[in-house]
Amino acid sequence: MKTLESMDAENTYQVFDWLWTSGQLSEQDILGLPALGVDVVINLALPTSSPALLGEAELVTQQGLVYIQIPVEWEKPKPEQFAQFVGTLKAFEGHNIWVHCAKNMRVSAFIYLYRKLILSESEEDASFPMREIWTPNETWQAFIKNICDN
Numbered sequence: 001m002k003t004l005e006s007m008d009a010e011n012t013y014q015v016f017d018w019l020w021t022s023g024q025l026s027e028q029d030i031l032g033l034p035a036l037g038v039d040v041v042i043n044l045a046l047p048t049s050s051p052a053l054l055g056e057a058e059l060v061t062q063q064g065l066v067y068i069q070i071p072v073e074w075e076k077p078k079p080e081q082f083a084q085f086v087g088t089l090k091a092f093e094g095h096n097i098w099v100h101c102a103k104n105m106r107v108s109a110f111i112y113l114y115r116k117l118i119l120s121e122s123e124e125d126a127s128f129p130m131r132e133i134w135t136p137n138e139t140w141q142a143f144i145k146n147i148c149d150n
Contacts, residue, residue: 007032011104013129018096021111021129023103024051030059039095040066042088044081044106046073051102066092072106077143079150085110086118108133109140113147 004012008026015021020038022029024045030053033041041060045052047069053059060067068088072081089097101107108130115126130136136144 009100009104011108011129011133013104013132015111015115015129018094019111020096020098021104021107022098022100024049024053025056025098025100027053027059030056030063033060033065033098034063036098037096038065038098040068040092040097042085042097042099043067043069043101044072044085044099044110045101046071049074049102066095072101072110074106075139077106077109077140079143079147082110082113082147086114089114089118103133104129105134105136105140109136109144113144117148 004014004020007022007029009022009024009029012022013020020036025033025041030041043056057067057069070081070084070088072078099107099111112126112130115121116123119126
């Protein structure tokens with residue numbers, strides 16, 4: 001059975017009992033998601049991102065899971081993509097969700113915003129797992145500020 005420790009994906013974190021985040025999943029990781037109770041996979045990377053997994057959508061859906069891709073360009077994250085992400089989490093409330101991108105940088109920024117703005121968590125709580133993974137660069141700091149200010 002797959003455990004977080006045995007995942008091939010880098011920067012793997014369990015944020016809540018229903019929410020996990022990571023970098024790119026491997027085929028083996030995807031095959032293990034049902035055993036973890038995951039129902040939904042959300043991919044924030046582009047299909048052309050390195051190290052995108054060819055046929056990921058098919059692999060996920062063959063496991064009986066829902067697959068959603070919100071392709072967020074690394075250099076041009078958009079507020080409407082964050083809104084789509086929040087809407088997706090709301091639509092699948094009550095389900096176990098795995099969110100990934102290439103390295104869990106995009107995802108961790110989205111999770112930070114979700115925890116801070118939607119769940120009204122403290123800065124300390126909301127910044128996990130982002131603070132463990134990276135310090136957002138100028139592009140992502142501006143994106144975060146833009147979302148927080150609106």
